[in-house]
Amino acid sequence: MKLQLPYRIGNSDLSTHFDLPWGAWFGDGPRAFSLPDNAAIDVANIEARAALSADDIRDSLQSLKAALAEKQPKSAILVVDDLTRPLKMAPILSEVMAVLTEAGLTEEHVSVLIGGGGHRALTREEVAMKVGEEIVDRYPILDHSPFENLEEVPVDWKGTPVRLNRDFVQADFRIITSGLVPHSFAGFSGGAKMLFPGIADIEIIKRTHKSVLMGFMGKLGVVEGNRFRSEIEELATQVGVDYFLGLVGNGERDVVKMYSGDLITAHREAAEYARQYYTCSVEEEPYDVVFVNAYPKDTELLQAANAFIPLKSAGRPLVKEGGVVVLMSACSEGMGHHELFGPDKLLYRKPRPLRQFRKQELLIYCENLTAPECAQVFAEDYPFFENWADLSTLLAEKYPDGFRGLVFPWASLQLVGEQ
Amino acid sequence: MEIQNAVKDFLYEDHLEEEFKGLNVDDSLLESGIIDSVKMLDLIGFLEETYKIEVDDDDLYPENFDTLNAIAEYVNGKK
Numbered sequence: 001m002k003l004q005l006p007y008r009i010g011n012s013d014l015s016t017h018f019d020l021p022w023g024a025w026f027g028d029g030p031r032a033f034s035l036p037d038n039a040a041i042d043v044a045n046i047e048a049r050a051a052l053s054a055d056d057i058r059d060s061l062q063s064l065k066a067a068l069a070e071k072q073p074k075s076a077i078l079v080v081d082d083l084t085r086p087l088k089m090a091p092i093l094s095e096v097m098a099v100l101t102e103a104g105l106t107e108e109h110v111s112v113l114i115g116g117g118g119h120r121a122l123t124r125e126e127v128a129m130k131v132g133e134e135i136v137d138r139y140p141i142l143d144h145s146p147f148e149n150l151e152e153v154p155v156d157w158k159g160t161p162v163r164l165n166r167d168f169v170q171a172d173f174r175i176i177t178s179g180l181v182p183h184s185f186a187g188f189s190g191g192a193k194m195l196f197p198g199i200a201d202i203e204i205i206k207r208t209h210k211s212v213l214m215g216f217m218g219k220l221g222v223v224e225g226n227r228f229r230s231e232i233e234e235l236a237t238q239v240g241v242d243y244f245l246g247l248v249g250n251g252e253r254d255v256v257k258m259y260s261g262d263l264i265t266a267h268r269e270a271a272e273y274a275r276q277y278y279t280c281s282v283e284e285e286p287y288d289v290v291f292v293n294a295y296p297k298d299t300e301l302l303q304a305a306n307a308f309i310p311l312k313s314a315g316r317p318l319v320k321e322g323g324v325v326v327l328m329s330a331c332s333e334g335m336g337h338h339e340l341f342g343p344d345k346l347l348y349r350k351p352r353p354l355r356q357f358r359k360q361e362l363l364i365y366c367e368n369l370t371a372p373e374c375a376q377v378f379a380e381d382y383p384f385f386e387n388w389a390d391l392s393t394l395l396a397e398k399y400p401d402g403f404r405g406l407v408f409p410w411a412s413l414q415l416v417g418e419q
Numbered sequence: 420m421e422i423q424n425a426v427k428d429f430l431y432e433d434h435l436e437e438e439f440k441g442l443n444v445d446d447s448l449l450e451s452g453i454i455d456s457v458k459m460l461d462l463i464g465f466l467e468e469t470y471k472i473e474v475d476d477d478d479l480y481p482e483n484f485d486t487l488n489a490i491a492e493y494v495n496g497k498k
Contacts, residue, residue: 158480158482159482207481210449210481210485211479211480211481212456213449213455213456214449214454214455214456214459214479214481214484214485215455215456215457215459215460216459216479216480216481227476346450347449347450349450349451349452350452352434355457
């Protein structure tokens with residue numbers, strides 16, 4: 001279903017209602033929510049921008065033609081992110097494949113590698129959702145595993161040997177494609193992160209995640225000077241990437257802007273575009289209630305904390321002391337999977353109350369989950385709701401005279417600040 | 420073991436009693452849930468003040484801070 005922008009918001013005699021984008025990859029449609037009729041709701045929107053046309057994409061790929069003509073490779077590999085990342089890649093990959101074919105690299109010379117780091121392998125149907133049926137039918141699709149099919153490369157990360165996916169290492173021509181969304185530690189996702197941790201072995205993935213968990217590296221929305229990104233870019237440069245596509249998507253997950261060529265330059269350009277596009281300003285006065293919808297990273301509970309990005313990026317409280325934050329996620333795949341952070345995995349720990357919500361209440365609304373499952377990721381102190389009417393009733397009781405609310409429909413993308 | 424014990428005392432909090440039970444000097448403090456990014460900042464401040472050392476940004480890697488022994492080795496190397 002095509003989403004309509006801006007999202008509907010209004011008051012009827014009985015309720016305040018708003019629609020949210022819901023269920024990326026799995027259902028993908030507007031979902032209606034109601035609140036007490038005396039609630040006054042603002043919505044922080046992302047501007048609707050048109051998807052790139054096939055002509056736009058072809059124009060951007062002129063530099064790919066030149067790079068292929070210069071290197072004359074015998075084989076190529078394209079690294080693509082997985083379903084935890086929101087962009088629909090089919091229109092882009094279709095044009096990339098056309099350019100490769102023109103250069104003599106047909107199906108038997110080209111493969112697609114899903115670089116999901118420590119995430120689970122995708123099914124054929126899921127890969128088709130990401131890259132399109134045509135690509136799945138014609139090209140070998142490889143799913144990276146951090147445990148096998150690895151090859152050591154002649155670089156090390158402060159003494160830790162680096163092993164990457166063997167098919168990537170052995171390919172003549174290496175293309176990295178990635179969408180850019182705000183990332184708590186790497187500034188924005190994508191770029192060299194597609195190698196580290198995207199197609200790295202478990203030791204490198206572990207090292208990466210430990211560093212960020214210990215607070216040693218990186219900051220949300222800041223790419224330039226980001227220590228984590230500088231280090232992985234240096235490693236990626238040594239390993240060698242022949243061509244990079246940095247992609248920015250709209251609220252419907254279509255690519256609206258594409259930067260191509262050099263890994264670092266194109267990623268910087270894409271990050272700056274994404275920063276401006278995803279940044280919104282909101283009223284100075286903190287709200288009573290802020291609703292953060294994890295879409296488009298709403299496939300699993302393990303990604304739901306990305307919905308806090310607007311609150312983290314604001315640099316000031318968006319919610320009053322004693323106010324409420326409502327975390328919302330479709331969690332179409334339930335808990336989700338991560339080789340390090342999932343329950344019983346190496347870096348899993350029993351969740352504790354989040355420091356950032358010491359002065360506010362956090363309510364959690366997720367579908368396709370139970371309260372005990374939710375308590376494996378978010379501290380059980382936080383009330384869990386699977387029925388929206390119950391949550392709305394609780395807000396009505398807490399605020400009998402109404403409340404000022406703010407909704408972030410695409411919270412995992414939305415930064416708060418000056419554009 | 421003086422540094423290891425001092426760091427262990429500094430990191431201890433009542434609600435972490437379970438995590439500290441049987442903690443070995445080579446166990447990962449991160450994996451055991453004893454430190455996180457906020458606690459790390461406190462720990463670095465504690466090390467700098469107690470041992471009169473300066474922790475450089477370039478030293479901020481898990482290899483130097485993830486176990487009690489690694490922390491002791493790091494501190495001794497900086498003295």
